[in-house]
Amino acid sequence: MRRKIAYPLATLGMVASSLAVASSPAMAHGYVSSPPSRQAQCAAGSVANCGAIQFEPQSAEAPKGSKECNGGVAAFSELNNNSLPWKATNVGKSATFNWVLTARHRTATWVYYVDGNAIATFNDNNQIPAASVSHTVDLSRFSGRKTVLAVWNIGDTPMAFYNCVDVNIGGTGGGGSTTPTTPPTTAPTRPPATTPTTPPTKAPTTAPTATTAPTSTVPATGKEWAPGVAYKINDVVTYNGVSYKCRQAHQSIRSWEPSIWTLALWLPL
Amino acid sequence: MKRRHVAALIVAAAPMLLGACGTARDDAPPPPAAVQTQNVKNVSEITAGSTFNDTDVMFLQMLIDNLEQGQEMAQTAAKRATRPEVADLAKAVQVTQADEIKLMKSWLAEWDKPAELDERVSLHADHGGMPSTGDKEIASLKTVKKAQFETAFLNLFLAHQHNAVEFAQLELDKGGNELAKSFAERVKQSRTDQVQQMLKLLAG
Numbered sequence: 060m061r062r063k064i065a066y067p068l069a070t071l072g073m074v075a076s077s078l079a080v081a082s083s084p085a086m087a088h089g090y091v092s093s094p095p096s097r098q099a100q101c102a103a104g105s106v107a108n109c110g111a112i113q114f115e116p117q118s119a120e121a122p123k124g125s126k127e128c129n130g131g132v133a134a135f136s137e138l139n140n141n142s143l144p145w146k147a148t149n150v151g152k153s154a155t156f157n158w159v160l161t162a163r164h165r166t167a168t169w170v171y172y173v174d175g176n177a178i179a180t181f182n183d184n185n186q187i188p189a190a191s192v193s194h195t196v197d198l199s200r201f202s203g204r205k206t207v208l209a210v211w212n213i214g215d216t217p218m219a220f221y222n223c224v225d226v227n228i229g230g231t232g233g234g235g236s237t238t239p240t241t242p243p244t245t246a247p248t249r250p251p252a253t254t255p256t257t258p259p260t261k262a263p264t265t266a267p268t269a270t271t272a273p274t275s276t277v278p279a280t281g282k283e284w285a286p287g288v289a290y291k292i293n294d295v296v297t298y299n300g301v302s303y304k305c306r307q308a309h310q311s312i313r314s315w316e317p318s319i320w321t322l323a324l325w326l327p328l
Numbered sequence: 329m330k331r332r333h334v335a336a337l338i339v340a341a342a343p344m345l346l347g348a349c350g351t352a353r354d355d356a357p358p359p360p361a362a363v364q365t366q367n368v369k370n371v372s373e374i375t376a377g378s379t380f381n382d383t384d385v386m387f388l389q390m391l392i393d394n395l396e397q398g399q400e401m402a403q404t405a406a407k408r409a410t411r412p413e414v415a416d417l418a419k420a421v422q423v424t425q426a427d428e429i430k431l432m433k434s435w436l437a438e439w440d441k442p443a444e445l446d447e448r449v450s451l452h453a454d455h456g457g458m459p460s461t462g463d464k465e466i467a468s469l470k471t472v473k474k475a476q477f478e479t480a481f482l483n484l485f486l487a488h489q490h491n492a493v494e495f496a497q498l499e500l501d502k503g504g505n506e507l508a509k510s511f512a513e514r515v516k517q518s519r520t521d522q523v524q525q526m527l528k529l530l531a532g
Binding site for chain 1: 370371373374412413419420424426427461462464465468479480482483484486487490491493494511513514517518520521522523524525527528530531532
């Protein structure tokens with residue numbers, strides 16, 4: 060179509076791997092987003108003290124054959140640390156694993172391990188995968204808390220991508236539905252005592268239910284802008300002494316503060 | 329710091345405050361605070377200044393392409409998402425990125441560079457895999473079953489925003505224009521935080 064453009068992935072890959080201090084050419088990248096893998100929990104800010112992986116959950120890349128959560132990449136050793144507060148997602152007799160692929164590459168296999176044994180293998184026959192990939196894996200012979208190792212074996216390089224996904228099998232008998240309706244029982248998993256090396260950029264996600272509470276327009280009016288707040292249209296905040304009115308409902312994040320860069324969200328009053 | 333200048337710009341209507349990082353146009357002062365929406369909404373009044381290198385140009389060209397694809401994805405999500413949180417995120421992304429596209433195109437025009445990627449850049453493509461989001465995948469969001477839409481959209485858009493972070497990091501490492509780099513930092517932050525939101529939305 061109009062898009063004849065290709066991305067200089069080799070260039071970008073070098074940048075990404077320089078972040079990770081990884082030595083391999085990073086030609087493909089990906090991770091399991093749901094049920095949330097350990098790197099997904101790091102990137103989501105749900106687990107603190109994750110080190111570098113939180114900025115590039117897609118980069119746990121190492122030679123094929125590892126059985127470790129980090130694939131043996133020392134820079135991502137936090138992924139192997141079972142004492143971090145990883146949330147185990149309740150699943151039924153099976154679970155559907157969804158992948159985020161930031162760069163797609165020819166794929167040999169996708170393999171899922173429990174207790175060191177391969178329990179499911181999906182052979183892609185060296186094809187380029189679709190943009191989003193999901194696999195439903197039978198877990199009926201297990202129960203209770205398990206760590207599933209999900210491995211993406213690349214077809215034309217010696218590399219693979221490693222993910223550990225903590226699940227609680229038979230936790231609710233969800234029957235392997237893709238969207239578990241389980242309430243987030245583990246509320247803020249952030250350990251309160253520890254001081255994260257990186258400043259907590261996210262305010263604790265204020266109750267998303269606030270969108271339905273009509274009275275919440277009052278407290279939002281004239282308050283200082285803050286990240287992590289669900290702002291609604293016509294909410295008024297102040298920022299650097301100036302008042303702004305919200306023009307588009309959104310959950311506030313860093314760099315979406317009212318300014319000339321974000322006039323689409325905030326109208327100066 | 330720079331951000332504070334920009335905020336002050338609105339207050340004081342003093343375009344020269346941007347002089348530290350770029351050249352503000354004399355003939356395009358920011359409008360007074362209380363005027364019409366359309367008049368206020370003009371990020372292209374932020375000028376980048378004449379110092380730039382190849383990475384700055386490549387960054388803007390790649391990100392414009394990324395954002396134009398993103399507009400299509402976000403538009404679809406605004407219509408098809410089931411949860412209001414997902415629809416709101418898509419709409420907020422849509423409006424902020426529309427301004428970013430305007431801003432970047434005006435900088436490239438200022439530098440007399442095309443807004444599309446040139447051949448030289450695309451030569452690298454044969455070393456790597458496919459970009460995460462092609463036209464086919466974006467189009468598939470319109471046909472995927474409603475029940476699977478949010479999972480499909482969030483996974484695809486996560487990859488897309490991760491890509492934008494990679495572009496921004498490239499600019500931060502190798503860019504030459506200070507305002508473009510400060511913009512890259514904003515891109516890195518906003519997409520990183522959007523990733524957080526989307527991962528939480530995926531986790532249900």
